[in-house]
Every structure is written in structure tokens, then in C-alpha cells.
Amino acid sequence: MTRVVVDPVTRIEGHLRIEAEVDGGAVNNAWSSSTMFRGIEIILKGHDPRDAWAFTQRICGVCTTVHAITSIRAVENAIGAEPPPNARLLRNLIMASQMVQDHVVHFYHLHALDWVDIVSALSADPEATANLAQSISDWPLSSKTYFTGVQQRVAAFVERGQLGPFGNAYWGHSAYRLPPEANLMAVAHYLEALDWQREFIKIHAVLGGKNPHLQSFLVGGMATPVDPDKQASINMTSIATMRKLIRQAKAFVEKVYLPDLLAVASFYKEWAGYGAGVGNYLVYGEYPEANGADAPLYLPSGVIRNQDLSTVEALDETKITEYVTHSWFEYGDGDGEGLHPSRGETNPNYTGPDPPYERLNTDGKYSWLKSPRYDGKSMEVGPLARMLVAYASGVPRVQELVNFALGQLGVGPAALFSTLGRVAARGIETLVLAEKLEGWLDELADNMGSGDLRIHDNSKWDPASWPRDCTGAGFHEAPRGALGHWVHIVDGEIANYQCVVPSTWNAGPRDAMGQPGPYEAAIIGNPVADPEQPLEILRTVHSFDPCMACGVHVLDPQGNEVVKVRVQ
Numbered sequence: 001m002t003r004v005v006v007d008p009v010t011r012i013e014g015h016l017r018i019e020a021e022v023d024g025g026a027v028n029n030a031w032s033s034s035t036m037f038r039g040i041e042i043i044l045k046g047h048d049p050r051d052a053w054a055f056t057q058r059i060c061g062v063c064t065t066v067h068a069i070t071s072i073r074a075v076e077n078a079i080g081a082e083p084p085p086n087a088r089l090l091r092n093l094i095m096a097s098q099m100v101q102d103h104v105v106h107f108y109h110l111h112a113l114d115w116v117d118i119v120s121a122l123s124a125d126p127e128a129t130a131n132l133a134q135s136i137s138d139w140p141l142s143s144k145t146y147f148t149g150v151q152q153r154v155a156a157f158v159e160r161g162q163l164g165p166f167g168n169a170y171w172g173h174s175a176y177r178l179p180p181e182a183n184l185m186a187v188a189h190y191l192e193a194l195d196w197q198r199e200f201i202k203i204h205a206v207l208g209g210k211n212p213h214l215q216s217f218l219v220g221g222m223a224t225p226v227d228p229d230k231q232a233s234i235n236m237t238s239i240a241t242m243r244k245l246i247r248q249a250k251a252f253v254e255k256v257y258l259p260d261l262l263a264v265a266s267f268y269k270e271w272a273g274y275g276a277g278v279g280n281y282l283v284y285g286e287y288p289e290a291n292g293a294d295a296p297l298y299l300p301s302g303v304i305r306n307q308d309l310s311t312v313e314a315l316d317e318t319k320i321t322e323y324v325t326h327s328w329f330e331y332g333d334g335d336g337e338g339l340h341p342s343r344g345e346t347n348p349n350y351t352g353p354d355p356p357y358e359r360l361n362t363d364g365k366y367s368w369l370k371s372p373r374y375d376g377k378s379m380e381v382g383p384l385a386r387m388l389v390a391y392a393s394g395v396p397r398v399q400e401l402v403n404f405a406l407g408q409l410g411v412g413p414a415a416l417f418s419t420l421g422r423v424a425a426r427g428i429e430t431l432v433l434a435e436k437l438e439g440w441l442d443e444l445a446d447n448m449g450s451g452d453l454r455i456h457d458n459s460k461w462d463p464a465s466w467p468r469d470c471t472g473a474g475f476h477e478a479p480r481g482a483l484g485h486w487v488h489i490v491d492g493e494i495a496n497y498q499c500v501v502p503s504t505w506n507a508g509p510r511d512a513m514g515q516p517g518p519y520e521a522a523i524i525g526n527p528v529a530d531p532e533q534p535l536e537i538l539r540t541v542h543s544f545d546p547c548m549a550c551g552v553h554v555l556d557p558q559g560n561e562v563v564k565v566r567v568q
Contacts, residue, residue, distance in 0.1 A: 001021055001022070001023045001028075002021070002022045002023070002531045003019065003020075003021060003022075003359065004018075004019070004020045004021075004022050004027075004528065004531050004534050004537065005017070005018070005019050005358075005359070006018045006019075006020075006534055006537060006538065006541075007035070008035075009538065009541060009546065010168075011109075011110040011111070011113065011542065012110065012542070012545075012546040012547065012548060013060060013061075013062040013063075013546070013547040013548060013549045013550075014034070014036065014503075014546070014547060014548025014549035014550070015034070015035045015036050015548055016032070016033070016034055016035070016507065016541070016546050016548050017032075017033040017034075017035050017360070018030065018031070018032055018033075018519070018523070018537060018541060019031045019033070019359060019360055019362070020523055020528075020534070020537060022528045022531050022534075025527055025528060025529065026525060026526065026527055026528065027523050027524050027525060027526045027528060027537065028524065028525075029524065030516070030519070030520045030521075030523035030524055030537075031360055031362045031366060031509065031510075031520060032367065032369075032507045032508070032509060032517055032519040032520050033360055033366050033367040033368075033509065034367050034368045034369045034503075034507060034548045035355070035367075035368065036368060036548070037328070037348055037350075037368050039346070039348075040055060040056060040058075040059055040497075040499065041344075041346040041496075041497045041498055041499060042346055043055060044056075044494050044497040045494055045495065045496065045497065046493055046494060047493065047494050048463075048492070048493065048494075049075045049078070049079075049219070049487060049489050049492075049493070049494055050075065050218075050219045050461075052071045052074075052075060052487065052494060052497065053067070053068040053069075053071040053072045053075075053217050053219070054068070055071075056068065056070070056071040056485065056499065057071075057213050057214075057217075058213065059499070059501075059549065059550050060547060060549045060550045061212050061213070061549070062102070062212075062547060062549070063098070063102065063478050063479055063480065063547055063550060064098065064204075064211060064212030064213055064214065065094055065095060065098050065204070065208075065212075065213075065214055066095075066098070066476055066478035066479070066483055067483070067485070067499070067550075068213075068214065068217045069091060069094075069095060069217065069474075069476050070474045070475065070476040070478075070483050070484065070485045070499075071474060071485050071487075072217050072218070072219055072474065073472075073474030073475065073476065073485070074472045074473055074474030074485040074486060074487045075219045075472060075474070075487055075489075076219055076220065076460075076472070076474070077472030077473055077474055078466075078470040078471055078472025078487055078489050079219070079460050079465075079466045079467070079470060079472070079489070080460060080466075081219055081220040081457050081459075081460035082220075082291065082292075082457050083220060083221040083222070083291075083456070083457060084221060084291070084454040084455065084456065084457060085291055085443075085447060085452070085454070086221075086222070086226055086444060086447055086448075086452065086453070086454055086455050087220075087221035087222040087454075087455050087456065088288055088291060089440050089443050089444045089447070090207060090216075090222045090224055090226075090234075090444070090455070091222065092287050092288070092440045093203065093207060093242070093437065093440050093441060093444070094203075094204060094207050094208060094214065095286070095287070095476070096287065096433045096436065096437055096440070097200070097201065097203045097204065097246075097249075097437065098201075098204070098479065099429070099430070099433050099479050100200070100249055100253070100430050100433050100434050100437070101197050101200055101201045101249075102479040103383070103426050103427070103429065103430040103479060104193055104196070104197055104252070104253070104257055104430060105193070105197050106426065106479070106545045107193075107257060107260075107261065107423070107426065107427065108186075108189065108190045108193040108194075108257075109165075109190065109193065109194070110542060110545065111423070111542045111543065111545070112186055112190060112264070113165075113166075113169055114535060114538050114539045114542055115176070115177075115178065115186075115264050115267075115268060115539070116176075116178060116182075116183050116186040116187065116190075116264070117171055117172065117173075117176040117178065117183050118154070118166045118169070118171060118183065118187060119171040119172060120171075120172075120176070120178070120179075120180045120183045121151065121154060121180060121183040121184040121186075121187045122151065122154060122155055122158065122180075123180045124147075124151065124179075124180035124181045124183060124184035125180070125181060126144045126145075126147040126148040126151055126184070127144045128181045129144075129147040129181040129182075129184045129185050129188075130142055130143055130144045130146070130147055132181050132182060132185060132263075133147075133185050136259040136262070136263055137255045137256065137259040138255065139255040139256055139259075141188070141192065146188070147184055147185070147188060150184065150187060150188040150191065151184055153191075154166075154187060170533040170535045173529070173530070173533055173535050174529050174530070175527075175529055175535050175536055176535075177267040177268055178264065178267050182263060182264070182267070185260070185263075186260060186264065189256050189257075189260055192252075192256065193252075193256075193257075196248075196249075196252050199245065199248070200245055200248065200249045200252075202241075202245060203242050203245055203246075206234070206238055206241060206242055207224055207234070207242075208224070218456055219460075219461070220456050220457040220458065220459075220460055220461060221454075221455050221456030221457055222455045222456065223455070223456070224455060225453075225455065226444065226447075226448050226453050226455060227448070227453055228448045228449065234444075234448075235448075236445070236448075239441060239444070239445045239448075242441055243438060243441060246434070246437045246438050246441065247438070249434050249437075250431075250434040250435060250437075250438075253427075253430050253431050253434045254431065254434075257427060257430060257431075258427050258430075258431060261423065261424065261427040262405065262408050262409065265409055265420055265423065265424065266408075266409060268420065269409060269410075269411060269420070271418060271419045271420040271539065272409075272411050272414075272415035272418045272419075272420045272421065273415075273418060274418060274419050274420075274525060274526050274527070274536075274540065275418050275419030275420075275422070275522045275523075275526065275539075275540040275543060276307075276417045276418055276521075276522065277380055277417075277518045277519075277521045277522035278377070278378045278379065278380055278515075278516075278517075278518050278521045278522075279305075279306050279307045279380075279417065280303070280304065280305050280306065280374070280377050280378060280379045280380065281303065281304040281379060281380050281381070281384070281385035281388050281389065282303050282315065282374050282379040282380070282381050282385060282482055282505070283299070283300070283301050283302055283303075283315070283381070283385050283386050283389040283477065283482060284301050284315065284475035284476065284477055284482045284483075284484065285297040285299055285300050285301030285302070285315075285475075285477065286298070286299045286386075286476060286477035287299055287436070298436065299386055299389075299390055299395070299477060300312075300389060300390060300393045300395065301314075301315045301389070302314065302315055302389040302392075302393060303315050303374065303379070303389075304385075304388055304389060304392060305377070307414075307417050309388065309391065309392040309413065310392070311392075312389055312392045312393050317473060317475070317484070318340065319374050319375040320340060320341060320372060320373070320374055320484070320500065321338030321339060321340055321372070321373050321376075322338055322339055322340075322341060322344060322370040322371065322372050322373070322500065322504075323335075323337075323338045323370065323371040323372075323373065323511040323512050324349075324365075324370050324371070325365075325371070325510070325511055325512040326362075326364070326365055326366055326367065326371065326509040326510045326511070327365055327367055327368065327369060327370045327371065327508075327509060328348060328349055328350045328351060328365050328366075328367065328368050329345070329346065329347055329348060329349055329370060330347050330349040331345050331347070332345060332347070335512070336512050337512070338371075338373060338511070338512070341473075341484065341486040341498040341500050342471055342473070342486045342488070342498070344486065344496070344498035346498070349365070351364060351365050366509055367507075367508065367509040369503070369504050369507055369508045369509060370500075370504060370508060371508040371509055371510065371511040371517060372500050372504055372505050372508060373511055373515075376513070377515070378511070378515050378516065378517055378518060378521070379505060379518070380481075380505070380506060380518040381480075381481030381482040381502050381505045381506060382422070382425075382480055382481035382502060382506065382544060382545070383422065383425040383426040383428075383429045383479075383481075384416065384421055384422045384425040384426075385481060385482070386425070386429060386477060386481075387402060387416075387425040387428055387429055388416060388425070397432055397435070398428065398432060401428045401431060401432065402416070402425075402428060405424050405427075405428060409424075419522070419539055419540045419543045420543075422543040422544065423543055426545075463492035466489065466492065468490070468491060469489070469490050469491075470488075470489050471486070471487065471488045471489070472486070472487050472489075473485070473486050473487075474487075478501075478502055479545065480501075480502035480503060480506075480544070480545050480546075480547050480550075481502030481503075481505060481506065482502060482505060483499075483500070483501055483502055483550075484499070484500045485497070485498070485499050486498045486499075486500075499550075501547075501550040502547070502550070503544075503546055503547045503548055503550055504550075505517075505518070506518045506519055506544050506546075507519045507544070507546060507548065518544070519540075519541060519544060519546075522540050522543075522544075523537055523540055523541065526539075526540055
């Protein structure tokens with residue numbers, strides 16, 4: 001039996017350690033450890049709840065906006081504020097454009113290199129690459145001349161030794177399956193996606209002043225003025241600019257991202273049999289289609305248990321608990337019971353080992369992440385969970401695209417519960433939202449045209465109008481999954497604040513019952529051809545799109561360094 005350690009896992013946000021036992025060419029046990037502490041909840045105590053979104057948004061610089069909107073919703077829920085329709089539409093546009101951009105970046109820049117051998121692209125025939133690209137899409141940048149130029153650029157990097165993000169990987173690994181031409185096509189689109197995402201996310205600059213960390217959120221609505229007759233507001237010129245960006249995004253997703261995804265997946269169909277994980281899925285739901293607490297959501301909420309697509313259970317947030325049995329935290333009444341986040345505690349309790357260390361104490365505490373559970377069960381969150389719940393709930397466009405993808409790959413619905421299923425679900429969700437964006441933009445334009453320019457509910461802005469003691473919860477479907485914030489407000493100040501983030505759900509350690517988290521469960525059974533180059537482990541871990549910065553932070557409360565990461 002071989003102990004494999006991957007630390008740090010790269011091409012993610014933050015710092016993650018994976019340990020696995022490999023026996024007979026497959027993983028038979030695994031542990032996930034987030035190695036840095038987050039203290040945002042502690043920092044927020046005593047602050048004005050109306051300012052919390054600005055603090056929480058800085059939890060992460062990759063999934064920008066997600067903590068802002070969740071924090072805003074939590075405070076609004078506590079004090080009874082109701083944003084007007086234009087604020088709802090502005091938020092939908094911001095959140096969905098974040099999702100589209102984030103998913104494309106993940107596929108090309110964080111996950112593709114687990115499947116694409118960059119070095120192999122140097123031996124590709126550019127003409128054959130052009131023929132391949134033209135056979136799967138009518139994207140205009142698919143000529144022999146274009147791919148020759150890309151190949152020359154990559155060759156020049158190699159000759160100068162300036163490989164940048166391509167400099168340290170398992171090139172030539174036996175698990176790579178793509179022919180050189182498919183690798184060259186993927187490399188070309190990797191570079192195109194860098195330019196594309198920079199342009200598309202200008203929507204955030206229009207609506208929020210900047211990206212990352214937009215400046216236009218407010219408890220009760222938005223600070224983005226809308227007025228067709230004012231230059232300093234969202235006007236019809238702004239609408240036209242965003243419409244152009246949305247249509248360009250939709251074209252890129254349709255003609256580049258999804259064709260690439262299906263082309264790559266066709267060479268790795270066996271990965272529809274690996275990485276299933278816990279088989280339970282949780283979704284808060286997202287994108288309200290009307291105002292009010294009971295408004296329908298474009299992507300519905302729900303819970304699926306044991307891979308059973310015949311039943312979508314209504315979600316009950318009171319069933320959420322967090323355990324710290326194997327986490328570097330402690331609860332005042334003991335670590336054997338889980339706490340609902342509304343009563344959550346953030347009490348750091350680092351018990352070692354002192355870094356750097358050869359192996360985790362997996363019998364004791366081994367991660368800075370807690371272990372969220374729903375009704376006592378480990379749950380996977382993220383694009384796969386959302387698309388499964390939407391599919392099983394009968395959302396027409398999701399059903400159509402899922403069935404199309406399964407048909408193209410020649411696999412059945414069971415293939416969704418896998419590493420490959422996560423990759424496919426993310427691409428499907430990207431197209432679903434890219435198609436939906438323009439409809440919300442039209443609604444906003446129609447409201448402006450009819451004279452409805454409201455963006456904020458001022459009736460609850462004064463703390464004197466709030467209950468003296470109130471609690472609230474806010475939920476959002478971030479790119480990586482279900483995100484929840486819980487706030488307790490007393491006399492206009494934050495008394496307690498808790499965040500349960502997607503990567504806590506997915507990357508958390510075992511709980512008091514010994515149940516593994518989704519990462520840990522999904523890695524078990526993965527093949528590993530070479531324990532010195534555990535590419536296959538990375539494939540499954542990256543399919544979740546880890547964002548450990550949301551779960552942990554670098555410094556302890558005194559500002560002391562907790563861990564040092566060295567690159568050798």
C-alpha cells in the first residue's frame with residue numbers, strides 16, 4: 001500500500017492537501033485537509049450589519065460577488081427588507097454573468113490540463129487540427145494558419161523556458177488520451193478564453209464599478225442607478241453594451257466551450273464510472289423570477305438522496321448542521337454533536353502536527369474546514385447538484401441539454417454521477433445561463449422604459465426600524481455550489497455571523513459518525529497508474545472546482561503566519 005500526498009493542490013483558489021492510500025492501482029481511502037484558517041466570522045462581530053457584505057466579499061477574489069449577495073440576503077431576511085424588481089434583475093445579471101465567466105475559466109484554465117497534454121500539441125498537424133475543429137463547430141478561428149500560429153507561440157515558450165502555467169505538470173502521463181490535434185485545439189482555446197473572459201466580465205464593471213469586489217450592493221436593493229435619460233446611470237447605451245457582451249458570451253459557450261467539452265469527454269468515457277462520491281445532492285436554488293420570499297426560482301432548490309432522480313425532496317435549512325470532530329475547531333459543549341449555523345461557533349483549536357508534516361493525524365483533527373451535514377448526511381453541492389435537481393424537477397432546457405450531452409457521448413443517466421458528470425454539468429449550466437441573461441436584461445430595459453426606476457427599499461435602512469434582536473439567513477448558488485450566511489443582530493450590531501461555503505460542504509473532513517466528505521468519498525476507487533504522478537486524483541478533485549480561500553484564511557487573529565507554502 002502506498003501513501004500519496006498532494007500538497008498543495010494547484011490550479012485552485014487557496015491551499016488544499018489530499019492524502020490517499022493507493023493499493024493495487026486504485027485509491028482505497030482518502031482524506032481532504034484545508035490547511036489555512038478563516039477568521040471572517042470573528043472579525044464581523046460588533047460591526048454594522050449593513051457593512052457585512054463588504055467584508056464577506058473579501059473572503060475570496062475568485063468567486064467575487066457571491067459572499068456579497070449572500071450577506072445582503074441574510075441581513076434583509078433578518079430585518080425584513082425587500083429589494084424592488086430592478087434590484088432583483090440587477091442582482092440576477094451580476095450573479096449569472098459571474099457564473100458563466102467562472103465556469104469557462106474553470107474548464108480551460110483550472111481543469112483542462114488534467115485531460116490535455118500541452119507538450120503533445122507541439123507534434124500536432126495544424127491542418128488536421130483545423131479539420132477537427134471545423135468538424136465540431138463553425139467557430140471562425142479554426143484555420144490551418146491560426147493553429148500554426150498557436151503552435152509556434154507554444155514552441156517559442158518552450159524554447160525560452162518560459163512555460164508559465166504550463167511549466168510544472170505530468171506531461172506525457174500514460175493517462176492522457178487526446179491525440180496531438182485535439183491537444184493543440186484545446187491549447188488554442190485556452191488562450192482564447194483568457195481574452196474572452198476579460199471582455200465578458202466587463203458587465204460587472206458596468207453594473208458594479210469594478211471586478212472583483214463590486215461596489216454596488218446595498219441592504220434593501222442596489223446602488224446602481226437606472227435611468228434611460230441620464231448618462232451617469234444604467235441607460236440604453238449601457239443596455240446595448242451588455243447585450244453585445246452577452247451575445248458574444250453565448251456564441252463562445254455554444255461554439256467553443258461545449259464542443260470542446262464533448263470532444264475531450266469522448267476520449268475519457270471511462271471517467272463516467274469514477275468519482276461518484278456520496279450520492280447525495282443539495283441545492284438552495286437561485287435566480288428569483290419575481291419578488292417576494294415565495295417567488296419561483298429559475299434553478300430550483302431541492303435535495304436528492306442516494307442518486308435517486310425520481311424524487312426531489314423539499315429543502316429544509318433547519319436540518320443543516322456542522323461538525324468539528326475532525327476539524328481544528330472546538331465547540332463549547334463538546335465536539336461530538338453538530339450545530340446549526342445559526343448557533344455556530346468559530347473557536348480555533350489547532351492541535352498539530354506542526355508544518356511541514358509528512359502525514360495528517362487522520363484519527364484526530366486534520367482540517368481547517370468544518371463538516372456540514374444535512375439531516376445527518378454528507379451532501380455534494382455545485383453544478384452537478386444544480387443540474388440534477390433541475391433535471392429531476394422538470395426544467396425543460398436543462399432536460400433538453402442533459403439528454404443531448406448524454407446522447408452525444410453515448411452514455412446513460414447513471415454517467416451523471418461521476419467525475420465526467422461534474423464536468424458536463426458545469427458546461428450545461430453555463431449555456432443555460434448564457435441563454436437566460438438577455439431575458440433579464442430585456443426585463444430591466446422594459447422597466448426603465450415604463451418609468452420604473454426603483455433600485456432600493458429605503459423603509460428598512462434606519463436601524464431604529466429593526467427588531468432589537470433578530471436573526472436571518474441568506475442563500476445563494478455560487479459557481480461552486482450552495483452558499484449560506486447566518487447573522488444574529490442585537491441592538492443594530494452583529495452578535496454572531498456564520499458562513500457555510502460550497503467548498504466546506506464538498507471538501508470537509510469526516511464527521512462524528514466517520515462519514516467522509518464528498519472529496520474524500522469521490523476519490524475512493526479512482527485509478528492511479530503512477531503514485532508519483534497522481535494525475536487521476538487531481539481529475540476528480542478539480543471536477544469540484546475547489547475554492548479553499550472561501551473556507552480558510554492565511555493568518556491567525558494576531559496576524560501571525562500559520563503555514564508557509566514552498567515551491568521547489
